[in-house]
Amino acid sequence: MRADAKKNRSQILTVARDVVTEHGADASMRDIARRAGVGLATMLRHFPTREALFEALLCTNLDTLTQKAVELERSTSADEALLSWFRELVAFAQNYRGVVTMMAASHTNPDSALYASCAAVHSAGARLLLRAQGQGTARADMNGDDLFALITALGWAVDQPSFAPRADHLVHLITSAILTNQPGNDFKKATS
Known part of the structure; x- marks a missing residue:
């Protein structure tokens, strides 16, 4: 060039x-x-295309989130890794209003310019979830697709001006529903 x-x-x-x-x-x-x-x-x-611009613009951020998941897998307890990564992904969504809708549409469309980056983020989240499930700290009845859907829903919500001030509270509510050892949730391990 x-x-x-x-x-x-x-x-x-x-x-x-x-x-x-x-x-x-x-x-x-x-x-x-x-x-x-x-x-x-x-x-x-x-x-x-707009997607090509967003792919170039967001690729670095999505790659950073994917790499962050790898680092968290190695250095943090499973539940803390998932929680920390989840919060970073929501913060990313807040910085780029409207990106969650594009990610949701792209993560299953191999023809999308955003597909590879979204698929990598999806896979990273699924790995963090599986690790937490393996340690008994996350609900066993969900998978990576469910996690991505919850992140997408939360990203959409905090993108709305009326919900943005409650972003931290909403993150806590969602992660309390995912992680079995978070204070205030009703999803205790069946073996307890």
Whole structure:
């Protein structure tokens, strides 16, 4: 890639990050190009679709969340690893309004530009859940798809202005329903 093309691509991504944080996933491609100081045609050469732009924009964050899951698997108790990762994923969803809907649609669509990153995050969460289940600290009647659905639902909820102030409380409610050893939940191990 030529130096000027690299510079344009980098500028587009920098501006896109700000615009998406400000306006959410429905941010205008034309507005991003204008703010980046490039023509729409230049932007579309780099990112022919909104999904391609989001894939480039979000890939680093999703890869970081996947790597974080690996680190947590090695260094933290199973329930704390799942809880910490869950909270980081919700914080990510809060930073990029509207991204949860795109992730939910992409994680089962191999033709989506976001598929690989979403599938990796989904798999990382499933591994953390299985580890917690193996140690008896998470509900045995759920799987990675259920976890991803709960994260998606919570991500959507905290994306709404009326629920955003209650994000921490909602995370606690959901994780209390998943983890069997959290204070205030009714899902105690059957063997207790």
